[in-house]
Amino acid sequence: MMGAATLLIGVIPTYDQIGVAAPLLLVILRLVQGFSLGGEYTGSLAYTTEKASPFRRGILSSSTAVGTTVGFIMGSGSAWLAGAVLPDHAVWAWRVPFIASIGLTLCGYLVLRGASETEPGLKAAAVRPPILTSLVGDWLPAIQTFGIIGMTNAAYYMTFTYMVERRKAVGDAAAVNFMLINTLTLVIVLVAKPLGGWVSDLVGRRRLMLVLTGATVLAVFMAQRMMLYGSTGNFIWGQVLVAVPTGLGLGMQGAMVVEIFPLRTRVTSLSFAFSVAIALTGGIAPLVTTWLVERLNQPLAPAFYITVLAVFGLFVLLPMAETNTRALDV
Numbered sequence: 001m002m003g004a005a006t007l008l009i010g011v012i013p014t015y016d017q018i019g020v021a022a023p024l025l026l027v028i029l030r031l032v033q034g035f036s037l038g039g040e041y042t043g044s045l046a047y048t049t050e051k052a053s054p055f056r057r058g059i060l061s062s063s064t065a066v067g068t069t070v071g072f073i074m075g076s077g078s079a080w081l082a083g084a085v086l087p088d089h090a091v092w093a094w095r096v097p098f099i100a101s102i103g104l105t106l107c108g109y110l111v112l113r114g115a116s117e118t119e120p121g122l123k124a125a126a127v128r129p130p131i132l133t134s135l136v137g138d139w140l141p142a143i144q145t146f147g148i149i150g151m152t153n154a155a156y157y158m159t160f161t162y163m164v165e166r167r168k169a170v171g172d173a174a175a176v177n178f179m180l181i182n183t184l185t186l187v188i189v190l191v192a193k194p195l196g197g198w199v200s201d202l203v204g205r206r207r208l209m210l211v212l213t214g215a216t217v218l219a220v221f222m223a224q225r226m227m228l229y230g231s232t233g234n235f236i237w238g239q240v241l242v243a244v245p246t247g248l249g250l251g252m253q254g255a256m257v258v259e260i261f262p263l264r265t266r267v268t269s270l271s272f273a274f275s276v277a278i279a280l281t282g283g284i285a286p287l288v289t290t291w292l293v294e295r296l297n298q299p300l301a302p303a304f305y306i307t308v309l310a311v312f313g314l315f316v317l318l319p320m321a322e323t324n325t326r327a328l329d330v
Helices: 003-009 019-052 057-085 095-100 102-113 120-124 132-136 141-167 175-203 205-228 230-258 263-283 286-295 302-317
Strands: none
Touching: 003 019, 003 095, 003 102, 019 057, 019 102, 019 120, 019 230, 019 263, 057 175, 057 205, 057 230, 095 102, 102 141, 120 263, 132 141, 132 263, 141 175, 141 205, 141 230, 141 263, 141 286, 141 302, 175 205, 175 230, 230 263, 263 286, 286 302
Protein backbone atom coordinates (compact mmCIF):
# COMPACT_ATOMS: atom_id res chain seq x y z
CA MET A 1 0.00 0.00 0.00
CA MET A 2 2.74 2.43 0.93
CA GLY A 3 4.84 1.68 -2.16
CA ALA A 4 1.94 1.92 -4.59
CA ALA A 5 0.60 5.16 -3.09
CA THR A 6 4.05 6.77 -3.04
CA LEU A 7 4.71 5.84 -6.68
CA LEU A 8 1.30 7.15 -7.77
CA ILE A 9 1.95 10.48 -6.03
CA GLY A 10 5.01 10.82 -8.25
CA VAL A 11 3.01 10.37 -11.47
CA ILE A 12 -0.23 12.12 -10.49
CA PRO A 13 -1.43 14.62 -13.16
CA THR A 14 -1.27 18.34 -12.38
CA TYR A 15 -4.15 20.68 -11.57
CA ASP A 16 -3.84 22.18 -15.06
CA GLN A 17 -4.39 18.74 -16.57
CA ILE A 18 -7.29 17.31 -14.51
CA GLY A 19 -8.44 20.23 -12.34
CA VAL A 20 -9.68 19.68 -8.80
CA ALA A 21 -9.27 15.91 -9.19
CA ALA A 22 -5.50 16.38 -8.75
CA PRO A 23 -5.59 17.58 -5.12
CA LEU A 24 -8.36 15.11 -4.32
CA LEU A 25 -6.26 12.23 -5.63
CA LEU A 26 -3.30 13.50 -3.62
CA VAL A 27 -5.34 13.53 -0.41
CA ILE A 28 -6.62 10.01 -1.09
CA LEU A 29 -3.10 8.71 -1.73
CA ARG A 30 -1.82 10.37 1.44
CA LEU A 31 -4.63 8.67 3.37
CA VAL A 32 -3.59 5.31 1.89
CA GLN A 33 -0.05 6.01 3.07
CA GLY A 34 -1.39 6.79 6.54
CA PHE A 35 -3.44 3.59 6.70
CA SER A 36 -0.38 1.61 5.67
CA LEU A 37 1.83 3.26 8.27
CA GLY A 38 -0.77 2.82 11.02
CA GLY A 39 -0.71 -0.95 10.64
CA GLU A 40 2.89 -1.56 9.65
CA TYR A 41 4.80 0.57 12.17
CA THR A 42 3.08 -0.60 15.34
CA GLY A 43 2.95 -4.15 14.00
CA SER A 44 6.72 -3.95 13.58
CA LEU A 45 7.11 -2.68 17.15
CA ALA A 46 5.13 -5.63 18.48
CA TYR A 47 6.97 -8.09 16.24
CA THR A 48 10.49 -7.01 17.19
CA THR A 49 9.64 -6.70 20.90
CA GLU A 50 8.00 -10.13 21.03
CA LYS A 51 10.94 -11.70 19.17
CA ALA A 52 13.45 -10.45 21.76
CA SER A 53 14.34 -11.78 25.19
CA PRO A 54 13.15 -9.65 28.16
CA PHE A 55 16.68 -8.28 28.52
CA ARG A 56 17.04 -7.13 24.89
CA ARG A 57 13.58 -5.86 24.00
CA GLY A 58 14.58 -2.20 24.05
CA ILE A 59 17.52 -2.42 21.68
CA LEU A 60 15.82 -4.87 19.28
CA SER A 61 12.59 -2.87 19.19
CA SER A 62 14.60 0.27 18.43
CA SER A 63 15.32 -1.16 14.98
CA THR A 64 11.82 -0.09 13.94
CA ALA A 65 12.49 3.47 15.12
CA VAL A 66 15.86 3.38 13.34
CA GLY A 67 14.04 2.46 10.13
CA THR A 68 11.85 5.56 10.33
CA THR A 69 14.91 7.79 10.77
CA VAL A 70 16.59 6.18 7.78
CA GLY A 71 13.43 7.07 5.87
CA PHE A 72 13.51 10.66 7.12
CA ILE A 73 17.18 10.95 6.17
CA MET A 74 16.51 9.60 2.68
CA GLY A 75 13.48 11.86 2.26
CA SER A 76 15.24 14.96 3.51
CA GLY A 77 18.39 14.08 1.60
CA SER A 78 16.56 13.44 -1.67
CA ALA A 79 14.68 16.74 -1.33
CA TRP A 80 17.97 18.57 -0.79
CA LEU A 81 19.64 16.70 -3.66
CA ALA A 82 16.77 17.38 -6.05
CA GLY A 83 16.88 21.08 -5.21
CA ALA A 84 20.65 21.28 -5.51
CA VAL A 85 21.18 19.18 -8.67
CA LEU A 86 18.10 19.52 -10.83
CA PRO A 87 17.39 22.77 -12.71
CA ASP A 88 15.39 25.41 -10.84
CA HIS A 89 12.88 25.58 -13.69
CA ALA A 90 12.24 21.80 -13.66
CA VAL A 91 8.67 21.65 -12.37
CA TRP A 92 8.90 17.85 -12.40
CA ALA A 93 11.91 17.68 -10.04
CA TRP A 94 9.79 16.94 -6.94
CA ARG A 95 8.46 13.79 -8.65
CA VAL A 96 11.85 12.07 -8.92
CA PRO A 97 12.17 10.87 -5.27
CA PHE A 98 8.61 9.55 -5.28
CA ILE A 99 9.12 7.53 -8.45
CA ALA A 100 12.52 6.28 -7.28
CA SER A 101 10.87 4.84 -4.15
CA ILE A 102 9.81 1.79 -6.17
CA GLY A 103 13.26 0.36 -5.39
CA LEU A 104 12.59 0.50 -1.65
CA THR A 105 9.19 -1.09 -2.14
CA LEU A 106 10.77 -4.10 -3.84
CA CYS A 107 13.39 -4.41 -1.07
CA GLY A 108 10.69 -4.28 1.60
CA TYR A 109 8.67 -6.98 -0.14
CA LEU A 110 11.66 -9.32 -0.32
CA VAL A 111 12.44 -8.80 3.39
CA LEU A 112 8.86 -9.28 4.62
CA ARG A 113 8.30 -12.36 2.46
CA GLY A 114 10.69 -14.32 4.67
CA ALA A 115 9.39 -13.11 8.05
CA SER A 116 7.75 -15.66 10.38
CA GLU A 117 5.15 -14.86 13.05
CA THR A 118 6.10 -14.68 16.74
CA GLU A 119 4.74 -17.19 19.26
CA PRO A 120 2.67 -14.53 21.08
CA GLY A 121 1.41 -13.40 17.67
CA LEU A 122 0.21 -16.90 16.80
CA LYS A 123 -1.46 -17.17 20.21
CA ALA A 124 -3.23 -13.84 19.70
CA ALA A 125 -4.40 -14.82 16.20
CA ALA A 126 -6.19 -17.86 17.64
CA VAL A 127 -8.47 -15.61 19.72
CA ARG A 128 -10.17 -12.66 18.03
CA PRO A 129 -12.14 -10.59 20.56
CA PRO A 130 -14.51 -7.84 19.36
CA ILE A 131 -12.48 -4.80 18.25
CA LEU A 132 -14.66 -2.06 19.77
CA THR A 133 -14.92 -3.83 23.13
CA SER A 134 -11.17 -4.33 23.21
CA LEU A 135 -10.42 -0.71 22.34
CA VAL A 136 -12.66 0.47 25.17
CA GLY A 137 -11.15 -2.06 27.55
CA ASP A 138 -7.63 -0.84 26.75
CA TRP A 139 -8.36 2.78 27.67
CA LEU A 140 -5.66 2.94 30.35
CA PRO A 141 -2.70 1.77 28.22
CA ALA A 142 -4.02 4.03 25.43
CA ILE A 143 -3.76 7.07 27.73
CA GLN A 144 -0.37 5.88 28.92
CA THR A 145 0.78 5.63 25.29
CA PHE A 146 -0.19 9.26 24.76
CA GLY A 147 1.81 10.30 27.80
CA ILE A 148 4.83 8.21 26.84
CA ILE A 149 5.24 9.30 23.22
CA GLY A 150 3.48 12.69 23.03
CA MET A 151 6.17 15.11 24.15
CA THR A 152 9.02 13.34 22.36
CA ASN A 153 7.24 13.25 19.02
CA ALA A 154 6.12 16.88 19.27
CA ALA A 155 9.71 17.95 20.03
CA TYR A 156 10.95 15.85 17.12
CA TYR A 157 8.53 17.35 14.60
CA MET A 158 9.10 20.87 15.89
CA THR A 159 12.87 20.49 15.49
CA PHE A 160 13.07 18.69 12.17
CA THR A 161 9.97 20.04 10.38
CA TYR A 162 8.71 23.31 11.87
CA MET A 163 12.05 25.01 12.46
CA VAL A 164 13.37 24.21 8.99
CA GLU A 165 10.17 25.40 7.32
CA ARG A 166 10.19 28.53 9.48
CA ARG A 167 13.69 29.48 8.32
CA LYS A 168 12.67 28.83 4.71
CA ALA A 169 9.45 30.84 5.10
CA VAL A 170 11.28 34.03 6.14
CA GLY A 171 13.26 33.93 2.93
CA ASP A 172 16.57 32.85 4.40
CA ALA A 173 19.15 32.76 1.60
CA ALA A 174 20.69 29.61 3.07
CA ALA A 175 17.40 27.65 3.07
CA VAL A 176 18.88 24.81 1.02
CA ASN A 177 21.69 24.55 3.60
CA PHE A 178 19.15 24.00 6.37
CA MET A 179 17.75 21.03 4.44
CA LEU A 180 21.25 19.57 4.32
CA ILE A 181 21.78 20.31 8.03
CA ASN A 182 18.48 18.60 8.78
CA THR A 183 19.68 15.50 6.98
CA LEU A 184 23.03 15.43 8.77
CA THR A 185 21.55 16.02 12.24
CA LEU A 186 19.13 13.15 11.73
CA VAL A 187 22.19 10.89 11.70
CA ILE A 188 22.62 11.78 15.40
CA VAL A 189 19.02 10.71 16.02
CA LEU A 190 19.79 7.51 14.12
CA VAL A 191 22.67 6.71 16.50
CA ALA A 192 20.75 7.78 19.62
CA LYS A 193 17.77 5.50 19.01
CA PRO A 194 19.45 2.11 19.53
CA LEU A 195 21.44 3.64 22.38
CA GLY A 196 18.18 4.62 24.08
CA GLY A 197 16.80 1.12 23.61
CA TRP A 198 19.96 -0.41 25.07
CA VAL A 199 20.07 1.91 28.09
CA SER A 200 16.38 1.25 28.80
CA ASP A 201 17.16 -2.47 28.94
CA LEU A 202 19.73 -1.74 31.63
CA VAL A 203 18.07 0.89 33.83
CA GLY A 204 14.35 0.51 33.08
CA ARG A 205 12.20 2.30 30.53
CA ARG A 206 10.08 4.26 32.98
CA ARG A 207 13.14 5.53 34.84
CA LEU A 208 14.91 6.55 31.63
CA MET A 209 11.81 8.26 30.23
CA LEU A 210 11.41 10.37 33.37
CA VAL A 211 14.98 11.66 32.95
CA LEU A 212 14.55 12.25 29.22
CA THR A 213 11.33 14.20 29.75
CA GLY A 214 13.12 16.82 31.83
CA ALA A 215 16.14 16.83 29.53
CA THR A 216 14.01 17.36 26.42
CA VAL A 217 12.13 20.34 27.89
CA LEU A 218 15.41 21.98 28.92
CA ALA A 219 16.91 21.30 25.49
CA VAL A 220 13.92 22.78 23.67
CA PHE A 221 14.03 26.02 25.66
CA MET A 222 17.78 26.34 25.12
CA ALA A 223 17.77 25.40 21.43
CA GLN A 224 14.69 27.15 20.09
CA ARG A 225 16.20 30.63 19.83
CA MET A 226 19.35 29.17 18.28
CA MET A 227 17.32 27.48 15.56
CA LEU A 228 15.02 30.44 14.90
CA TYR A 229 17.49 33.31 14.87
CA GLY A 230 20.97 31.85 14.95
CA SER A 231 23.59 31.44 12.27
CA THR A 232 23.97 28.19 10.37
CA GLY A 233 26.36 26.96 13.08
CA ASN A 234 23.91 27.88 15.86
CA PHE A 235 21.12 26.12 13.97
CA ILE A 236 23.21 22.95 13.90
CA TRP A 237 23.94 23.04 17.63
CA GLY A 238 20.31 23.81 18.40
CA GLN A 239 19.17 20.75 16.50
CA VAL A 240 21.81 18.59 18.13
CA LEU A 241 20.68 19.67 21.62
CA VAL A 242 17.17 18.39 20.93
CA ALA A 243 18.21 15.45 18.74
CA VAL A 244 20.03 13.61 21.52
CA PRO A 245 17.25 13.31 24.16
CA THR A 246 14.48 12.87 21.57
CA GLY A 247 16.49 10.19 19.77
CA LEU A 248 17.08 8.32 23.03
CA GLY A 249 13.38 8.57 23.88
CA LEU A 250 12.13 7.47 20.48
CA GLY A 251 14.47 4.48 20.58
CA MET A 252 13.17 3.09 23.89
CA GLN A 253 9.48 3.97 23.61
CA GLY A 254 8.60 1.21 21.16
CA ALA A 255 9.27 -1.61 23.58
CA MET A 256 7.60 0.28 26.42
CA VAL A 257 4.27 0.83 24.64
CA VAL A 258 4.19 -2.80 23.46
CA GLU A 259 4.79 -4.02 27.02
CA ILE A 260 1.83 -2.12 28.50
CA PHE A 261 -0.81 -3.66 26.18
CA PRO A 262 -2.34 -7.11 26.75
CA LEU A 263 -1.78 -9.80 24.13
CA ARG A 264 -5.43 -10.28 23.10
CA THR A 265 -5.59 -7.11 20.96
CA ARG A 266 -2.09 -5.74 21.31
CA VAL A 267 -1.52 -4.65 17.73
CA THR A 268 -5.05 -3.32 17.18
CA SER A 269 -5.25 -1.27 20.37
CA LEU A 270 -1.64 -0.14 20.15
CA SER A 271 -2.05 0.93 16.52
CA PHE A 272 -5.13 2.97 17.37
CA ALA A 273 -3.61 4.61 20.46
CA PHE A 274 -0.24 5.22 18.82
CA SER A 275 -1.69 6.72 15.64
CA VAL A 276 -4.02 9.04 17.53
CA ALA A 277 -1.19 10.17 19.81
CA ILE A 278 1.09 10.85 16.84
CA ALA A 279 -1.64 12.80 15.05
CA LEU A 280 -2.55 14.88 18.12
CA THR A 281 1.03 15.68 19.12
CA GLY A 282 3.62 15.28 16.40
CA GLY A 283 1.38 15.45 13.34
CA ILE A 284 -0.25 18.77 14.24
CA ALA A 285 2.81 20.19 16.02
CA PRO A 286 3.70 22.58 13.15
CA LEU A 287 0.08 23.79 13.00
CA VAL A 288 -0.21 24.25 16.78
CA THR A 289 3.15 25.97 17.09
CA THR A 290 2.34 28.37 14.24
CA TRP A 291 -1.00 29.19 15.88
CA LEU A 292 0.66 29.78 19.26
CA VAL A 293 3.25 32.10 17.73
CA GLU A 294 0.56 34.19 16.04
CA ARG A 295 -1.87 34.09 18.97
CA LEU A 296 0.65 34.97 21.68
CA ASN A 297 2.88 37.06 19.43
CA GLN A 298 5.77 35.09 20.91
CA PRO A 299 8.14 33.32 18.47
CA LEU A 300 9.35 31.02 21.27
CA ALA A 301 5.82 29.81 22.12
CA PRO A 302 6.39 26.28 20.70
CA ALA A 303 8.37 25.44 23.84
CA PHE A 304 5.20 25.97 25.88
CA TYR A 305 3.43 23.30 23.81
CA ILE A 306 6.26 20.84 24.48
CA THR A 307 6.13 21.67 28.21
CA VAL A 308 2.39 20.97 28.48
CA LEU A 309 2.89 17.56 26.88
CA ALA A 310 5.84 16.90 29.19
CA VAL A 311 3.74 17.64 32.28
CA PHE A 312 1.08 15.22 31.08
CA GLY A 313 3.78 12.64 30.41
CA LEU A 314 5.09 12.97 33.97
CA PHE A 315 1.52 12.63 35.27
CA VAL A 316 1.27 9.31 33.40
CA LEU A 317 4.76 7.98 34.13
CA LEU A 318 5.04 8.62 37.86
CA PRO A 319 2.42 6.06 39.02
CA MET A 320 3.52 3.42 36.49
CA ALA A 321 5.65 0.39 37.32
CA GLU A 322 8.64 -0.65 35.22
CA THR A 323 7.61 -2.68 32.19
CA ASN A 324 10.89 -4.39 31.22
CA THR A 325 10.18 -7.85 32.61
CA ARG A 326 6.46 -8.06 31.88
CA ALA A 327 5.45 -11.30 30.14
CA LEU A 328 4.25 -10.62 26.57
CA ASP A 329 2.20 -13.82 26.09
CA VAL A 330 -0.66 -12.70 28.32
